[in-house]
Amino acid sequence: MLTYSADDLWTLRHHSPPSRAVRKAIFKAHLWRPGATSQSADQSDVNNKSADRDRRLRIGCLNVWSLSKKTVAVREAIESNNLDVLAMTETWHQHSNDICLRDAVPSFFAVVDAVRESQPRYGGITVLYCCDATRSICR
Numbered sequence: 001m002l003t004y005s006a007d008d009l010w011t012l013r014h015h016s017p018p019s020r021a022v023r024k025a026i027f028k029a030h031l032w033r034p035g036a037t038s039q040s041a042d043q044s045d046v047n048n049k050s051a052d053r054d055r056r057l058r059i060g061c062l063n064v065w066s067l068s069k070k071t072v073a074v075r076e077a078i079e080s081n082n083l084d085v086l087a088m089t090e091t092w093h094q095h096s097n098d099i100c101l102r103d104a105v106p107s108f109f110a111v112v113d114a115v116r117e118s119q120p121r122y123g124g125i126t127v128l129y130c131c132d133a134t135r136s137i138c139r
Helices: 006-010 020-028 043-055 071-080 099-104
Strands: 059-063 085-089 109-114 125-130
Touching: 059 071, 071 085, 071 099
Parallel strands: 059 085
Antiparallel strands: 085 125, 109 125
């Protein structure tokens, strides 16, 4: 599970924090938790939650703001967090065979992308998803 401090969130280059409704939705879906969370559950409860968590679909979303500069970071984020799906915006790639896109995608992932036709070096979205039968998304 990823945890972020307030300083970490500001490095994502947002001009303002998300609205209260968005923050509540993120916390409710257990997509983000403050760095220090207290745990008062007994061990069996923790094991049950861990088993449930392993069966969940792991999804991430990034505004990468130029994928060519962050291919290693994207690949590491997928692998270290065991993601099943990663959606990226502002990839700034020109076509589906861009080297930066191929470098960012682990071998067991497939890619669906859309390039901004009017300005192919700006915008662009990409969804990476696991297509390996041994990983959780294909079970």
